[in-house]
Amino acid sequence: MNSVVRVLIGDDHRIVREGLKQVLGDPANGVPEITVVAEATQGNEVLELVAALQGPTGTPGLDLVLLDIAMPGMDGLEVLQALRKAWPALPVLMLSTYPERQYAVRCIQMGAAGYLHKSADPDDMVAAVRKVAAGGRYLTEATAQALAGALERTGVVRTAQQGTPAGVDALSYREHQVFRLLTAGQSVSEIGAQLKLAPNTVSTYRARILEKTGARNDVELALLARGAPAE
Structure with missing residues (x-):
């Protein structure tokens, strides 16, 4: 150095x-x-x-x-x-x-x-x-704890039907971008404008994110992003 x-x-x-x-x-x-x-x-x-x-x-x-x-x-x-x-x-x-x-x-x-x-x-x-x-x-x-948890989830905890990692770790790069913007409070149209995607495409990503994370709505996604349990 x-x-x-x-x-x-x-x-x-x-x-x-x-x-x-x-x-x-x-x-x-x-x-x-x-x-x-x-x-x-x-x-x-x-x-x-x-x-x-x-x-x-x-x-x-x-x-x-x-x-x-x-x-x-x-x-x-x-x-x-x-x-x-x-x-x-x-x-x-x-x-x-x-x-x-x-x-x-x-x-x-x-x-x-x-x-x-x-x-x-x-x-x-x-x-x-x-x-x-x-x-x-x-x-x-x-x-370090987050990395250890990710290794455990991706190596051990997998969805029974798909055989792929579950939760946020299963999100693709683009899905993770949309996830971050959703949890920051941006609307579908705002996300589409920022990422240069059609609103329908963003809505599709949102649906996949909800399915993979198990969240029911954007509020639960925000709780997930902060590490708080959804009720």
Whole structure:
């Protein structure tokens, strides 16, 4: 790892970016070796900045991408997928308000080097950036438990008729996108506009999600996403 950890932050909220820069790059916090070299507010912009900073010479301009899941345009999971394909050696640390129980597993499975909740302690955030930039993985206790649970469900608990994983783990990539947007309170038409899908197609995905998760409506989906039991 280089002496200075060069970070790109992808998050559409300015207050979050400013807070992260203060935590990661303030010498008063004892972390002057971490510097934020670029910021992006949209998914496409993350990819454009990475391409510009990494350059064609083979000399990396970044050590880490700190990436929010809920990005405008391309969401964070789409960006993560594109980053892993184009720059497989560039570590990506996902940052989100979503609970580890549902989203950390998906991120790690897609190649993220770690997952942090936005409410994480500043010291944990710094430790995560250092470890991931050095080539390691950063797993909180909650993330480790979520991964263990996912392994148990996909390896042991399967639907009797289909022989496939049950629950949220059974969702396809596109279904998981729709699931996330539904649980964020977006309507079918809003989701269709964001994902460039016809409303009928989104409704079909919603029906599949309800079937696979066992939820009866969007309220129960929201409870599932938060890790709360549905009544």
